[in-house]
Amino acid sequence: SSAAAAAAPHHQQRQRTRTRTGTPLAGHGPGTRHARTNTHTRTIAHPPVGRSSAHTAMAAEVRASTTNPRWGVIVLAAGYGSRLHKDILDDDSGQYIHLLGQPKALLPVGGKPLLNHWIHRFEETKGLVDLSRVYIVTNSVMYPKFVKWSNTMPQFDAGNVINDETKKYEERLGAVRDLQLALDLKRKQLKGMDVLVVAGDTLFLSDFNLNSFLERLPRNACGCVHYRLNEAAEVSKRGIVEVDEATGVVKRLLEKPSPDMTTSRFACPAFYALRANVLPEIKAFLELGDLTKQKALDNRSKKDDVDVHFSKHYTDTPGLLMGWLISNGKMEMRTAPLSGRFDIEDLGQWKETLSHFSMVLDEHLNTLPARLVSRVCARVGVLGNPSDGFGGKTMSLSIKNFRAEVTIRASRRLVLVPHPEFDPNSFASLEHLASHTEQNGYYGGLRLLRATCRKFLQLCRESKVNVSGNFTMSYSTTIPRMVGLAGSSAIITAAFKGLLRFYGLKLKDLNLTKELLPQKILDIETSELGINAGLQDRVIQVYGGLVHMNFDRSIVSSCGHGTYKEINPSLLPTLYLAWNTSLGEESGKVHSTVKERWKKGDKTLVDGMKQVGAFADEAMTALEQNMPEKLADLMDRNFAMRRKMYGDNVVGKRNIELVELAKANGMAAKFSGSGGAVVCLRKVDKSTIRPEEKRDPFAFSEEEENKIRLLFISKGYEFARIHVNEDASGVEVGVRRSTSYFKVQDSDRKSEKDLTQTKSGIVLQID
Numbered sequence: 001s002s003a004a005a006a007a008a009p010h011h012q013q014r015q016r017t018r019t020r021t022g023t024p025l026a027g028h029g030p031g032t033r034h035a036r037t038n039t040h041t042r043t044i045a046h047p048p049v050g051r052s053s054a055h056t057a058m059a060a061e062v063r064a065s066t067t068n069p070r071w072g073v074i075v076l077a078a079g080y081g082s083r084l085h086k087d088i089l090d091d092d093s094g095q096y097i098h099l100l101g102q103p104k105a106l107l108p109v110g111g112k113p114l115l116n117h118w119i120h121r122f123e124e125t126k127g128l129v130d131l132s133r134v135y136i137v138t139n140s141v142m143y144p145k146f147v148k149w150s151n152t153m154p155q156f157d158a159g160n161v162i163n164d165e166t167k168k169y170e171e172r173l174g175a176v177r178d179l180q181l182a183l184d185l186k187r188k189q190l191k192g193m194d195v196l197v198v199a200g201d202t203l204f205l206s207d208f209n210l211n212s213f214l215e216r217l218p219r220n221a222c223g224c225v226h227y228r229l230n231e232a233a234e235v236s237k238r239g240i241v242e243v244d245e246a247t248g249v250v251k252r253l254l255e256k257p258s259p260d261m262t263t264s265r266f267a268c269p270a271f272y273a274l275r276a277n278v279l280p281e282i283k284a285f286l287e288l289g290d291l292t293k294q295k296a297l298d299n300r301s302k303k304d305d306v307d308v309h310f311s312k313h314y315t316d317t318p319g320l321l322m323g324w325l326i327s328n329g330k331m332e333m334r335t336a337p338l339s340g341r342f343d344i345e346d347l348g349q350w351k352e353t354l355s356h357f358s359m360v361l362d363e364h365l366n367t368l369p370a371r372l373v374s375r376v377c378a379r380v381g382v383l384g385n386p387s388d389g390f391g392g393k394t395m396s397l398s399i400k401n402f403r404a405e406v407t408i409r410a411s412r413r414l415v416l417v418p419h420p421e422f423d424p425n426s427f428a429s430l431e432h433l434a435s436h437t438e439q440n441g442y443y444g445g446l447r448l449l450r451a452t453c454r455k456f457l458q459l460c461r462e463s464k465v466n467v468s469g470n471f472t473m474s475y476s477t478t479i480p481r482m483v484g485l486a487g488s489s490a491i492i493t494a495a496f497k498g499l500l501r502f503y504g505l506k507l508k509d510l511n512l513t514k515e516l517l518p519q520k521i522l523d524i525e526t527s528e529l530g531i532n533a534g535l536q537d538r539v540i541q542v543y544g545g546l547v548h549m550n551f552d553r554s555i556v557s558s559c560g561h562g563t564y565k566e567i568n569p570s571l572l573p574t575l576y577l578a579w580n581t582s583l584g585e586e587s588g589k590v591h592s593t594v595k596e597r598w599k600k601g602d603k604t605l606v607d608g609m610k611q612v613g614a615f616a617d618e619a620m621t622a623l624e625q626n627m628p629e630k631l632a633d634l635m636d637r638n639f640a641m642r643r644k645m646y647g648d649n650v651v652g653k654r655n656i657e658l659v660e661l662a663k664a665n666g667m668a669a670k671f672s673g674s675g676g677a678v679v680c681l682r683k684v685d686k687s688t689i690r691p692e693e694k695r696d697p698f699a700f701s702e703e704e705e706n707k708i709r710l711l712f713i714s715k716g717y718e719f720a721r722i723h724v725n726e727d728a729s730g731v732e733v734g735v736r737r738s739t740s741y742f743k744v745q746d747s748d749r750k751s752e753k754d755l756t757q758t759k760s761g762i763v764l765q766i767d
Contacts, residue, residue, distance in 0.1 A: 071214065072133035072193045073122060074182045075115070076270070076318075077105040077200030080141065080169045087347035096347060103142040104344050105200030106149055109353055111413030111470045113149060114344070117203055119156070120468050125211040129196070131155050133189055136200070137178040139166045154461040162186075174315030175199075175270075176289075180282050192276055197318065199270035203353060205340040213336055214273065222331045223273035224250065224322070225338040226266040232259040238267035239319035243335055250333040253323035269341050270318050278331045285321050371409040374498030377725045378402040378485040379540045380577060380672035380679045383634055384549075384616030386642065389534030390598055390605075391553040392613030395620060396540040397569070398725035401577065404477040404490035406449075406498045410469060416449045417474035422481075445475050445491050451528035452495040459510045459520065467503045480718075483579045484673025486537035492524050493541040515561040518542050532595060535562060537673070544725055545569050548620045567620060573628040573684075573698035575722040578662060578669070578712055579677035580654055594646060608645040612638055628698070632668035632683045639670040639678075651675065658717055665708050679722070 081104050088096045099107065106113040115136075122129040134156065138146050143163040150158045162182050164173050173181065179197060183190065208225070217223045226241055235257060242252040242264045254262055325331045342353040377398045384394030418425070423444035427433040453473070460467050473495065479487035496517075500507070507513060512520065518538035525531040539549050543564060550563040598605040615634045622630040639659055643651050655675050662669035667680040684697045700708065705721065712719035 070130040070133075070193065071125075071128055071196050071273070072130060072186075072190045073135065073196045073198060074179055075105065075118065075134070075136045075198050075200045076175045076178055077103060077115075077142070077146070078137050078139045078164050078166070078172065078175070078178045079104065079201065080139065080172070082169055083346045084344070084350065091347065101141075101145075103138065103145055103200070104350075105136070106145060107344060107350055109203065109350075111411075114203060114353075115149070115200065116153075118198060119153065121208075121210040123155075123466060123468065124209075125214060128211060128214045130193070132157070133160075133186070133193065135160050135162055135182050135186055137162045137164055137182050139164055139172070141167060154464055155466055172316075175318050176282065176286060176321050177315045179318070180286060183279055183282065190279075194273065194275050195279060197270070197272045197274060199343075201344045202269050202271065203342045203344075204269075204271075204338060205342075208338060216336070217273060217334060220275065220332065221249075222275050222278060222325075222333045224268045224333055224335050225271055226268040226335045227338045227340060229265045229267050232265070234267070235259045235262070235265065239322075240264050241266050241268050241335060248334050248336075250326055250335050253319060253326055253333075255317055255319040255323060266335075268319075268335065269338075269343070272318065272322060275331065278325060281325055281330045282321065285324055286315065288324075289315060371407065372498060372501055374406045374408070374494040374501065376404050376490040376494040376497070376541050377544070378404075378479045378487065378490060379537055380485065380575070380677075380722065381536060381670075382546075382572075382575075382679060383619040383631070383638055383670070384613050385536055385638075385671065385673065386534065387609045387613040387616075388536035388549060388551050389532070389595070390609040391551055391556070392609050393548070393550045393552075393616040394536045394613070395546070395548045395567070395616045396536050397546050397572070397575075397722075398540050398544045399577070400723040400725045401720060402477075402479040402485060402487075404475065404479055404487065404494050406473060406475045406491065406494040408471050408473050408498045408502050410502075411472040412470060414453075414470040415472040416446055416453070417472060418446050419444055419475060422477075445477070445488075447529065448488055448491045448524075449473055449475060449495050451524050452492050453499070455520065455524045455528060456496060456499045459512070463510045465505065465509055467505075469503070471502060473498070480579055480581075480677070483676030484671060485579070485677055486541065486673060488531070489521065489525065489533070489537040490541055493521050493538060496521055496524075513561075514542060515559070515564065519561055539564055546572060546724070548616060565620070567623060569724045569726045571623040571626070571628065572724065573631065573681060574696055575698075575724075576667065576680040576682075576719065577672065577677060577722050578658055578680055578717050578719045579672075580658060581716055581718055594650070605645050608641050612641050627686070629684050629686050632681045635668040635670045635679070635681055636663075642671060654716075657715070661712065661715060661717070665711070 084104060085100055088100050105115045109117065119134070122131060122134060136146055138161065140163055143161060146161045147158045150156045150161055162185055164178050164181055166172050204225070213223065213225070224241070229235060229238065236259065237256060240254045240257055240262055241250045242254070242262060243249070243266060244251055253268070322333070326333055342349070344350045344353055377400055380397050380399055382395045382397050384392060385396070388394045423446045424436065427436065457467070475491055475495070477487055477491060479485050479490055481487055507517060518535050521538040521542070522533060522535055525533050535551055536549060539562070540547055543566060546567045546569040548565045548567055552562070556562055594605065598609065615638050619631055619634050622628065622634075643656070648656060652675060655671070658678055659669045662678060662680045667682050669678040669680045671677070672679045682698045682700065699721070709719040
């Protein structure tokens with residue numbers, strides 16, 4: 001076992017060539033291969049062809065047995081990693097120095113600590129393993145590191161980490177005494193429970209199914225696993241089990257025997273399933289070991305019949321304990337086949353383990369979507385903004401002209417992929433760097449993904465939801481940057497919805513509702529990234545369509561969210577969008593001083609925000625009364641009030657010019673968000689509208705539209721007709737929102753089908 005290796009002096013470790021106690025696999029036929037390096041760390045066996053008689057007998061007995069109770073777990077992790085840390089110091093590259101002092105059980109393997117792989121297996125046992133009774137035994141040196149690790153595991157309590165109080169290698173208790181220590185300290189919690197004993201520096205290949213192993217284990221039998229050795233020389237370095245091929249019962253377990261002592265070539269790692277009635281015998285074994293050790297000391301000069309190997313290693317080697325329990329009739333042990341395992345004793349073995357897990361997927365990754373795409377559209381504030389950030393009201397619209405897209409696929413490590421355009425780290429020259437910064441600003445989307453992932457995990461922890469499986473996340477966006485079209489929040493919302501889908505979660509799993517989700521998304525920007533923003537963007541990107549929003553502070557305070565009313569988007573007149581094609585300013589900078597003035601009770605701001613919010617109410621009433629032409633006057637007044645509250649220096653010369661250009665072409669205009677883009681509506685005299693005419697009175701002809709667009713382009717702007725995202729998408733797993741007045745396009749149906757085929761959990765806003 002790892003403890004045995006750790007307990008031996010350095011020269012003895014070399015002689016033993018890093019061994020681990022083992023038990024053979026019943027019915028494991030020929031065709032085994034041994035994948036070797038100079039460290040002899042990994043054994044892989046081809047699966048046996050057909051079922052052995054032992055396997056059949058075991059299955060029959062299981063069917064006749066009663067349901068197994070829940071298991072407790074004791075992970076033995078009190079080694080000091082002397083050889084590993086020596087290798088790290090001896091490595092000339094210095095690239096592993098960050099691992100110095102790290103417990104072997106917490107070394108990163110496949111993007112997460114080794115121990116997390118075991119925790120995942122325990123979780124997959126469908127309740128057979130009691131996660132609240134998983135205990136880790138370590139030493140005083142490594143204890144703080146395991147406590148810190150436990151704080152990252154919502155299902156794991158720091159009190160489950162046991163300190164054996166040793167401070168250096170020479171004081172070690174040994175694996176068996178550590179096992180007994182855990183049983184003594186957690187006697188009450190483990191009373192009447194069966195216990196799994198696991199070496200903390202061992203991993204099995206991903207085809208091992210712990211749930212199946214426990215379910216198939218006969219009710220009164222203990223269990224172990226085994227693999228076949230290819231070379232006789234390996235026998236003396238392993239724990240070897242002799243197995244009754246007919247029943248799968250382990251007849252003997254020999255600790256590092258010479259090859260001529262047994263014909264068995266089955267080795268078993270330090271992984272044992274012990275029944276509750278067997279656990280008291282461990283203390284008897286230790287008492288016997290103490291007597292044998294004393295006898296050996298008393299007879300050092302004599303040639304009495306004393307088992308010297310036993311007397312030296314009984315506290316360190318669980319294999320000796322298992323062999324004694326079997327040979328003395330204290331337990332019946334069954335064994336199950338194992339295709340391979342990894343032991344981590346030194347740096348070379350860790351590298352090999354790391355290499356293997358970087359090339360293969362755990363079986364649980366196969367249950368995750370291979371690839372999913374989460375899309376969220378841009379938005380325009382039709383009326384009422386910016387009062388959404390000041391307890392006011394807004395009416396906002398989701399538009400299909402632009403969208404953000406986040407792609408997530410299962411992967412070994414968690415990877416956030418920089419966007420080649422927005423997150424570059426390499427430039428052709430200083431001129432290139434400066435030009436890129438002027439066009440795109442200092443911040444890309446990578447920080448948005450990272451903050452979203454962190455907030456998502458926080459919500460999972462608070463809701464005691466465990467999310468398992470890593471992913472690679474990338475993003476793209478067609479939303480013009482820094483012009484107030486909610487480009488940042490679109491990326492965050494798409495990422496959050498994508499994570500829900502990826503892990504198959506519903507909002508209720510995180511104690512959220514559709515109404516509360518926008519606030520959590522806003523928290524990512526305000527709390528995580530320090531960006532000043534309001535709720536409007538996040539609400540419309542969660543709901544889609546056209547929504548009237550009331551952010552009255554008393555409502556938000558009592559409910560945790562505003563009041564959101566969905567409006568038929570078809571009631572809207574044709575709208576246009578114009579935006580600055582050069583760099584805009586960040587929303588946070590635009591709002592920064594205004595927020596402080598408003599909090600201090602600045603009358604212009606307090607009264608102005610109330611008035612702007614009232615415009616949203618008037619607009620909703622106008623649409624419901626089929627008087628869309630009234631929106632033009634409201635939009636002009638909205639912008640005028642904003643200009644009064646913020647001042648021209650904040651509003652900006654280019655933004656004022658953009659609005660004036662729209663007015664010069666017969667349109668009302670106001671900021672769609674924080675500045676840089678405006679939503680425009682053609683001014684129409686209602687008396688000139690003829691209901692019998694099919695022509696849309698609010699739409700320019702194609703020729704007129706092209707002429708206006710060229711004019712805007714000549715001034716450094718863009719101009720386009722808004723395409724309304726009428727399909728307001730649901731955010732529950734597998735649920736698509738439908739409303740009688742929403743028109744679902746054929747392309748939407750096709751995209752919905754595509755998402756379903758990729759294990760869709762949430763149907764998002766789709767072109």
